[in-house]
């Protein structure tokens with residue numbers, strides 16, 4: 498097995514921690530001897546042992562002196578909720594360590610590699626670096642800025658509509674795209690929708706098409722006007738439902754009724770249009786839930802507000818091969834009139850999900866992913 502092949506396996510193992518480890522990174526480790534796998538491990542849950550410890554524990558061997566440990570993130574050298582991985586690697590006398598990327602956590606960044614080298618261990622870095630950085634882009638932004646990584650997920654028609662003029666939008670894209678969306682939900686800490694999407698579609702916003710844990714569901718309902726019969730207010734996951742409303746409504750009967758039902762009400766500032774100030778909502782939510790990644794699922798008003806606030810890190814765009822005449826444009830509420838003002842993105846990935854196009858883009862202004 499080559500280093501690259503083993504790193505691909507480590508990345509796959511790391512993915513298994515999606516959602517469960519947040520805001521920690523997703524990490525997988527492979528222990529090799531003569532290019533053959535001895536054991537594997539991954540970081541399973543926030544606060545649980547790190548990937549390297551899992552792989553070493555699973556090895557069931559006494560002598561590690563001719564083994565190579567491969568891991569997608571630099572082994573930690575600090576005492577966190579768990580002891581430093583570098584200490585265990587040194588104690589076990591592992592011969593060689595192969596790393597995908599340095600840990601962007603300032604407490605570790607480069608110190609893990611140094612500790613290993615100081616102990617005479619051979620260290621190779623940057624194997625499949627781009628893929629490793631991509632996998633932990635949420636962690637990287639959060640540990641560096643304290644703010645969550647924000648993804649806009651848009652399911653649209655060929656002509657950029659997310660709903661017909663009557664507001665119906667539930668089934669624009671196909672089953673495979675929806676499966677991908679469920680996968681994304683399992684990776685993020687929270688999903689956000691607006692009042693219109695909540696009342697027209699009444700979506701469950703849970704993870705069903707794949708295995709994984711459900712995110713928190715946030716609904717922006719400035720005036721608290723949504724009916725109490727909404728699925729997100731009555732289903733078994735309702736304690737994971739959060740409503741952001743204008744701060745004047747914090748102590749009203751409607752807010753109290755929601756709270757009694759187990760729903761969290763988060764009062765927020767409003768902007769000059771009387772709509773929730775997205776920056777304030779995100780910082781309030783982050784204070785309560787320490788969010789490292791959020792996915793915004795619509796509709797047009799919310800998409801536009803997030804773009805206008807320059808809060809978007811990534812677009813996940815699902816385009817169905819249909820045309821909806823006179824529909825609701827995904828970004829129709831944006832007030833960028835000239836090309837100079839246009840929001841710019843760079844293409845990361847493009848493929849098909851079933852009959853739909855699937856495109857991932859990210860903002861180009863600030864590069865959180867390099868130089869670590």
Ligand code: AOF
Pocket residue numbers: 521522523524525539540543544545546547548549570571572573576577578579580582600602605640
């Ligand atoms: C590793 N391997 O599998 C992970 C690492 O609070 P703790 O002890 O869980 O430490 C969390 C920090 O450790 C996290 O911010 C990141 O820097 C690193 N995560 N490191 O060697 C792992 N999950």
Ligand code: ZN
Pocket residue numbers: 547549572573574580581582583
């Ligand atoms: Zn560690």
